[in-house]
Amino acid sequence: MLYREVGQYHASYRTDTAIFPIRQDRVGMLVILAVxxxxxxxxxxxxxxxxxxxxxxxxxxxxxxxxxxxxxTGLLSLGTGGLMGIGAYTCYKLATWFPGVDxxxxxxxxxxxxxxxxxxxxxxxxxxKGFYLLVATLAAQFFLQxxxxxxxxxxxxxxxxDIEVPTRTLLGLPVTGPNATPATRYEVTLCxxxxxxxxxxxxxxxxxxxxxxxxxxxxxxxxxxxxxxxPTKLLSFAVSSYISGVAGAMLxxxxxxxxxxxxxxxxxxxxxLFMTIIGGLGSLLGSFLGAALIHMLPIALRNVLPGIGLDLxxxxxxxxxxxxxxxxxxxxLVVEPLGLARLWQTIKQKLRVWPFPY
Amino acid sequence: MTNAAAGETLLxxxxxxxxxxxxxxxxxxxxxxxRGEIRxxxxxxxxxxxxxxxxxxxxxxxNRGVIRFRGQSFTRMRPGFAARNGIARTFxxxxxxxxxxxxxxxxxGRTLKxxxxxxxxxxxxxxxxxxxxxxxxxxxxxxxxxxIEAIRRVPVGRLPYGLQKRVELGRxxxxxxxxLLLDEPMTGMNLEEKEDMCRFILEVNAQFGMTIALIExxxxxxxxxxxxxxxxxxxxxxADDAPAVVKQDPAVIAAYLGVAx
Amino acid sequence: xxxxxxxxxxxxxxxxxAPDLLVQTLWDGLVSGVLxxxxxxxxxxxxxxxxxxxxxxxxxxxxxxxxxxxxxxxxIPALPALALTVVIMLALAVAIERLVLRPLLNRPDIxxxxxxxxxxxxxxxFGQLLFGGxxxxxxxxxxxxxxxxxxxxxxDGLVTLQKIDIAAAVIAxxxxxxxxxxxxxxxxxxxxxxxxxxxxxxxxxxxxxxQIWVIVWFAAGVVALATGIMWGARSExxxxxxxxxxxxxxxxxxxxFTSIPGAIVGGLIIGLSEKLFELYWGxxxxxxxxxxxxxxxxxxxxxxxxxxxxxxxxxxxx
Numbered sequence: 001m002l003y004r005e006v007g008q009y010h011a012s013y014r015t016d017t018a019i020f021p022i023r024q025d026r027v028g029m030l031v032i033l034a035v036x037x038x039x040x041x042x043x044x045x046x047x048x049x050x051x052x053x054x055x056x057x058x059x060x061x062x063x064x065x066x067x068x069x070x071x072x073t074g075l076l077s078l079g080t081g082g083l084m085g086i087g088a089y090t091c092y093k094l095a096t097w098f099p100g101v102d103x104x105x106x107x108x109x110x111x112x113x114x115x116x117x118x119x120x121x122x123x124x125x126x127x128x129k130g131f132y133l134l135v136a137t138l139a140a141q142f143f144l145q146x147x148x149x150x151x152x153x154x155x156x157x158x159x160x161x162d163i164e165v166p167t168r169t170l171l172g173l174p175v176t177g178p179n180a181t182p183a184t185r186y187e188v189t190l191c192x193x194x195x196x197x198x199x200x201x202x203x204x205x206x207x208x209x210x211x212x213x214x215x216x217x218x219x220x221x222x223x224x225x226x227x228x229x230x231p232t233k234l235l236s237f238a239v240s241s242y243i244s245g246v247a248g249a250m251l252x253x254x255x256x257x258x259x260x261x262x263x264x265x266x267x268x269x270x271x272x273l274f275m276t277i278i279g280g281l282g283s284l285l286g287s288f289l290g291a292a293l294i295h296m297l298p299i300a301l302r303n304v305l306p307g308i309g310l311d312l313x314x315x316x317x318x319x320x321x322x323x324x325x326x327x328x329x330x331x332x333l334v335v336e337p338l339g340l341a342r343l344w345q346t347i348k349q350k351l352r353v354w355p356f357p358y
Numbered sequence: 359m360t361n362a363a364a365g366e367t368l369l370x371x372x373x374x375x376x377x378x379x380x381x382x383x384x385x386x387x388x389x390x391x392x393r394g395e396i397r398x399x400x401x402x403x404x405x406x407x408x409x410x411x412x413x414x415x416x417x418x419x420x421n422r423g424v425i426r427f428r429g430q431s432f433t434r435m436r437p438g439f440a441a442r443n444g445i446a447r448t449f450x451x452x453x454x455x456x457x458x459x460x461x462x463x464x465x466x467g468r469t470l471k472x473x474x475x476x477x478x479x480x481x482x483x484x485x486x487x488x489x490x491x492x493x494x495x496x497x498x499x500x501x502x503x504x505x506i507e508a509i510r511r512v513p514v515g516r517l518p519y520g521l522q523k524r525v526e527l528g529r530x531x532x533x534x535x536x537x538l539l540l541d542e543p544m545t546g547m548n549l550e551e552k553e554d555m556c557r558f559i560l561e562v563n564a565q566f567g568m569t570i571a572l573i574e575x576x577x578x579x580x581x582x583x584x585x586x587x588x589x590x591x592x593x594x595x596x597a598d599d600a601p602a603v604v605k606q607d608p609a610v611i612a613a614y615l616g617v618a619x
Numbered sequence: 620x621x622x623x624x625x626x627x628x629x630x631x632x633x634x635x636x637a638p639d640l641l642v643q644t645l646w647d648g649l650v651s652g653v654l655x656x657x658x659x660x661x662x663x664x665x666x667x668x669x670x671x672x673x674x675x676x677x678x679x680x681x682x683x684x685x686x687x688x689x690x691x692x693x694x695i696p697a698l699p700a701l702a703l704t705v706v707i708m709l710a711l712a713v714a715i716e717r718l719v720l721r722p723l724l725n726r727p728d729i730x731x732x733x734x735x736x737x738x739x740x741x742x743x744x745f746g747q748l749l750f751g752g753x754x755x756x757x758x759x760x761x762x763x764x765x766x767x768x769x770x771x772x773x774x775d776g777l778v779t780l781q782k783i784d785i786a787a788a789v790i791a792x793x794x795x796x797x798x799x800x801x802x803x804x805x806x807x808x809x810x811x812x813x814x815x816x817x818x819x820x821x822x823x824x825x826x827x828x829x830q831i832w833v834i835v836w837f838a839a840g841v842v843a844l845a846t847g848i849m850w851g852a853r854s855e856x857x858x859x860x861x862x863x864x865x866x867x868x869x870x871x872x873x874x875x876f877t878s879i880p881g882a883i884v885g886g887l888i889i890g891l892s893e894k895l896f897e898l899y900w901g902x903x904x905x906x907x908x909x910x911x912x913x914x915x916x917x918x919x920x921x922x923x924x925x926x927x928x929x930x931x932x933x934x935x936x937x
Contacts, residue, residue, distance in 0.1 A: 013494045014487070076729065128921050130729065131672050131876075135868050136921060139914035150905040202482035206490065207465075207472045210458070214466045217455035224415055225533060226441030226470040235476070266862065270736070277733055282457065315752055322744030329737025333730055334722040 019201055036190055041183040049182035050255070051299065057186075057193045058250045060291035063275040064200055064284055065243030070273070071281035072204055073236040074216030075125055079118070079137035080272045082144030083241045084248025085264030086114040089154045091249035092163045096156060103168035103176050104188065107253060111245035117144075118241020119234050126230045141266055148261035164258045176253045185254045192250065196243060201284055203239065212236050213282070244272075274325060278332050280339025289340035293328075297321055365393030367426070368537060368569050369414065374423035376409055376593075383409045384420070384593045391537065396563055397571045398584035398601070402613055405590040407573045408450060411539050414571075415440040415447055442470060444536035448526045448543060450573075456515035460525050463514055464500060467532025468493040497532055504528050504558060520551040527558060538562070540572040544579060552579065559583060581605065589613070630899035639776025644894050650784040650853075652890020653791050657846040658867035659874060659882035660795065661839040666876045667802070668811040668835040669720070670728060670818075674735040675742060677864020679840060682746045683708060684847030684856045688758060689750030697761035708840030709833075716832045724818070724828075743858050752858075757851030759783065764852060787849040794845060798838070799879055811835065815877075869917035889913045 008023055010016035020026045040053060062084060069075050091110035095103060121140040125133055148154060155163055167177030174180040175188055203209050211232045214222040223229050252259045271294065279290020298321040305312055312320070336342050370390035376383045384406045391397045399407050412418040414425065416435030425432045427443065435445075446467075455463050472493060478486035501507055504524050509517060514525055523543060530538055543559065544552045556579060562568050574580050580587060581601045589597040589604060591613040597604050604610055634641045661676040686707055690700040719738060723731050759766060765782035802808040813821040814831050822828060850860065866889065874885025893912040901908045 013491045013498070017490060017494060076732075124918065124922055131732065131868075132872065132921055135872050135914060135917050138865065138868060139911060139918045142911035142914050146907055146910045150907060199480050202480055206479040206482060206486070207469055207474075208476060208479045210462055210466050211469055213458050213462070214455045214469075217457050218453050220417070221449065221453035221455070222466070223437045224417065224441060224447060225466060225529070226438060227466065228438055266865075270740075273736070274740075277736075316748065319744045319748040319752065322740050323748065324744075326737045326739065326741025326744060329740070330719055330734050333726075333734045333737065334719075337726075337730060 017205075019205060033194070037187070041186050044183075044186075046182045049186045052296070054182070054186050054189050054255050056292055056295050057189045058247050058255055059272070059275060059295050060288045061193045061196060061250070062244055062247035062272045063279060063287040063291045064197060065240045065247060066272050066276045067279075067281065067284065067287050068200065068204070068212070068243065069236050069240035070276055071283065071286075072209060072216060073212040073233060073240075075122075075233065075236065076130065076134050077137040077240075078134060078266065078269045078273065079121060079140040079144075080244050081264045081266060081268035082141040083114045083118050083244040084251060084268065085144055085148050085261070086117055086241075087111050087245025087248035088163060088252040088259065088264070089148065090114070090245070091253060092156075092165075093154070095166065095168065099166070099168075102170060103253065104170065104192070107192065107249045108246060110249035111242035114245025114248070115238040115242035118244070119238040122234050122237030123230075125233045125237070138266075141269055145261060145265055148264060160260070162258050162260045163252055165253050165256075176257075178257065189250060189254050192246065196246065197284060200239075200243065204284065208235065216282075274329060278328055278339055280341030281337075283339065283341035285344065286339050286341030289344065293340065294325060297324060365395065365569075367391070368393040368428065370426040371410070371414065372424045372426065374410070374413055374425070375421045376406075376413060376418060377421050382593050384413070384590075386423070387590065387593070387595050388423075389588045389595065389598055391569060391571055393569055394563075394567050395569060395585040396559070396583050397569075398580045398587045399571065399573045399590065400575070400577075400580055400587060401590035404592075405613075406593040407590055408541055409593075410590065411447060411541055411571070411573065415445050415539060441533065444534070445539065446530035446533045446535035446537070447539035448523070448530050448541055450541045450545070452519070452522045452526055454514045454522055454526055454529070457513060459511050459513055460501070460506060460517075460528075461497065461510045463525055464497040464528050464532045465493065467529045468497065470533065500528050500531050503531075503561075505554075520547045523547065523551075523555070524558075527555075531562065536569060538568050538570045540570060540574075542573050542575065544574060544576055552576070556583060577605075625903055626900070633899060637776065639773065639778055640898075642773070643778045644898050645891060646778065646780060646784075648891035648894035649887060650781075650787065650890070651894065652887035653788050654846060654850055654853075654886075655866055655870045655890055656883045656886025657791055657794075657842060657849070658864055659870040659886055660798070660879065661842045661846070662867055662871055663874075663876060663879055663882045664798070664839045664842065665835055667815045669832055670815060671720070671731045671735065672728070672876070673738075673839070674732065675738040676839065676843065677861060677867055678739045678742045678858075679708075679711075679843040680847045680850065680864055681856065681858055681860050682711075682742045682847075683840065683844035684757065684851045685746045685750050685755070685858075687844070687848065688755045688851070688856050691758050691761065692750075692755070697758055700758075701762065704844060705841060708844060709837050712833050712836035712840055715836055716829055720832050721829065739861075743861070747858065754855050754857040754859075755851075757848060757856055759852045762848065764848070781853070783849070783852045787853075790845060790849065794842065795879060795883060798842075802879070807831075807834065866913050869913040872917040873920060889916065892916065 008021075010021065015021065020029060041049070044053065062080060066077065066080050069077055087110035090113040091106045094101075094106040094109055098106075117140070121136060124136045128136065149161070152161075155161055158164065165176050167174050167179050169175060170188075173184055175184055204212070211222070211227045214225070214227055215229060215232050215236075219229060222232075248264065251263070256263070275290035275294045276287065277290070278293055279288070280286025298317065301317050301321055302314070305317065332339055367390045370388070372388045373386045374384050374388070375386060387406070387410065399410060401407050409418060413420050414435065416437040416439065419434045423433075425435055427435070427445075455466065458466075472489055474486045474489050478484075482490075501510060504527065506521065506524055506528065509521060509525075514522055517525065523546075527540070527543065540559070544555050547555065559570060559572070560583065563570055572584070574583075584601055586599065587597075587601050587604045588595060589607070589610050596609045596613060597607045599607070658677055658680060661679065662673060665671055665673040665676070683704060687700055687704045690703055691697055695703065715738065719734050720731070723734060765786050767782050769780045769782065769785075771778045771780065802811060810821070810826045810831055811834075813824070813826055814828060818828060821831075847856070854860075870882065870885040870889050872885075873888055874881030874883070893909050896912050897906070897908050
């Protein structure tokens with residue numbers, strides 16, 4: 001009964017093309033943002049922030065990055081892990097060279113190199129498609145990971161071979177490094193994720209996003225209508241890689257605190273791809289839902305199973321988690337190929353007519 | 359019958375040859391399309407009609423021959439160039455963007471006309487938003503014209519075939535083309551849908567003065583709609599004249615009925 | 620100048636100075652090439668018969684090997700364990716057909732492809748849940764596979780050939796020959812090729828898709844088991860092999876997705892070239908190049924031949 005759009009008319013195309021045309025959606029969005037910005041950091045303990053909230057947001061951002069490429073433009077990639085690494089290492093180098101500049105600038109700048117390298121590996125996408133393109137992205141993934149391990153310059157010749165995040169402050173408040181409180185890091189993460197999500201949402205609702213989807217659905221027709229294929233695909237690679245790069249920089253600077261090359265392995269690429277598929281290809285909301293499900297599942301397994309009397313070894317929980325994720329992928333592809341986002345749409349549709357479905 | 363038929367030549371193909379491996383799809387085909395007319399291309403299955411359209415808008419590269427468009431000569435067209443210079447088309451097997459709504463499909467037709475760059479699109483504010491709304495208005499006019507208001511927000515993959523064909527015509531119209539190429543716009547339609555489609559084609563031609571080249575199998579439709587007909591058989595042109603004349607041509611009758619010799 | 624010398628001259632000087640090392644490297648490359656080729660063969664089998672690009676093939680290799688070793692560790696003698704593993708691979712094929720392929724019939728290829736990602740993760744979790752995640756030794760001796768090495772004193776040096784590698788090469792050849800025979804000359808082979816061309820057309824002439832798919836996935840499972848045994852005998856059995864198994868992808872790019880000889884040639888090219896590159900050029904850039912060399916080769920090939928070395932060019936129609 002609460003979810004009705006009756007009586008909400010759009011008298012201009014301006015209100016009709018708004019991203020949330022229904023009032024209840026706008027209110028709901030504001031409530032979620034208020035909870036996220038105020039309630040969570042005030043009442044959340046460090047477990048909630050450090051183990052649940054911060055990684056969830058970072059994974060969601062990375063998933064949005066991949067979703068722009070795979071879900072919106074239809075180009076499959078397993079290079080996300082490598083590109084996230086590029087973001088992290090770029091940010092690290094820049095923060096080392098210019099310690100005076102605000103760290104957030106460098107986190108955002110980390111994506112630029114990733115965008116350039118992502119676009120470079122996207123060049124073959126004009127001529128090759130599908131599985132073939134996947135191999136090109138695997139080349140990027142393995143080459144980059146190798147470079148992270150073998151080029152000491154990237155990690156400032158540290159003995160450990162790790163990136164170690166220095167303490168940096170914003171307005172006198174430590175944002176990164178061991179002295180930054182979880183709440184601060186959470187707020188910074190949230191701000192970046194919200195801003196980039198809004199920008200991404202603008203893009204997919206605009207000419208750019210429509211061109212991407214046109215290329216995805218029928219590339220030949222898109223070309224004959226005047227959408228240039230290579231620039232469109234390269235732009236998708238660049239934007240997607242930019243977001244992945246920023247997410248990678250955040251992963252190290254706002255969550256891990258230090259990281260070695262193996263963090264950015266093919267497994268990370270797979271994790272992000274699974275979040276994209278389960279959340280829903282071609283949906284920004286789905287990116288959040290998919291990231292939430294895949295990230296929370298092992299946490300839930302670890303904490304819930306002992307509660308119901310099943311005391312399993314950590315390794316067993318890990319294996320169980322892999323099985324469930326694998327089965328979920330197949331389940332969603334069979335039952336609901338558009339993922340959690342589509343389920344949410346269906347629920348909303350039902351709500352709209354509830355309690356009188358006929 | 360429409361009014362035009364006597365304008366200057368908009369597009370001409372001269373001695374076009376196209377080969378796929380050992381198969382000669384088109385051999386030395388020449389004809390012209392005059393500004394403002396409705397030009398039909400007919401012929402039995404496999405005569406090379408679709409290949410001809412593919413050559414005209416640059417999807418296939420001819421092995422030999424010249425394409426003249428607005429007085430300029432090309433040995434081949436390029437898809438992007440054709441699109442930018444006002445050649446639009448629809449496809450035999452509907453090539454819509456299936457995952458997108460009717461509205462979004464039509465909006466893609468406006469891509470070339472939208473000038474605001476990437477960073478404006480990121481902001482989606484001010485001039486970028488004004489531009490979006492301006493083109494939305496143009497698209498809404500086409501939606502109104504084609505009577506597809508009700509399916510505005512439906513993903514086109516879920517629409518029945520006849521409506522998909524109509525949306526595809528809408529997407530081509532959204533580019534505001536000078537030359538519209540229609541590849542079998544009426545296959546798989548029932549009588550009512552065919553009548554609607556005929557009406558749209560005639561109105562597009564009469565109201566906006568758009569030049570149309572169409573491939574069609576339904577002879578009745580071709581006779582009613584077109585000003586001139588070119589007939590292809592096994593990649594060769596066997597007739598080119600007004601519909602009434604072509605209908606009587608012995609070569610055409612032989613091609614369709616398969617007279618020996 | 621020095622750099623050019625190091626890249627273009629020095630490696631060949633080294634090859635000339637130590638020909639036994641060169642031969643040893645060639646042999647090692649050949650053997651790992653055979654193993655890549657065997658994984659690629661499983662891909663090709665399934666792709667030819669069902670049009671599905673089975674990303675999980677590499678994992679099926681590990682899963683099969685793990686099952687065999689796990690059963691033996693559970694107290695079942697080696698040969699019955701081998702037989703039981705074959706039965707389990709059959710059960711896996713049936714399960715995959717029922718739970719994955721059949722519900723996804725007539726869906727886009729890319730969806731089936733992504734479903735095999737899910738299958739990959741499921742098998743990794745399932746295999747480890749059943750048999751534990753720790754690294755295991757292949758039961759080479761118990762399976763009566765040849766062990767030890769042959770030392771050849773040639774070219775003023777020593778070249779060591781592991782007997783198990785020779786056995787791998789022989790088994791691979793026999794398997795490839797018999798598969799090629801089945802595909803080309805038997806009724807099932809003809810049905811397989813028909814299914815690969817068009818599911819619907821095959822159905823319309825009375826071929827049972829479900830049966831064909833079970834047969835093919837079972838055959839791929841047996842190939843995976845053979846590969847797993849050979850591979851396990853050379854190193855050890857664990858899911859770390861996953862990364863190595865992915866190398867079947869560049870092999871397929873070179874060899875084409877539909878050609879059995881292509882898979883073999885592609886495997887050998889990749890195996891040989893990455894070993895040579897690592898030994899002679901790798902040190903120039905820090906070593907460890909085997910991680911990416913195969914992919915970069917595939918990428919370069921793709922830039923010039925978008926459908927692979929042996930793949931067919933498809934004329935696009937609209």
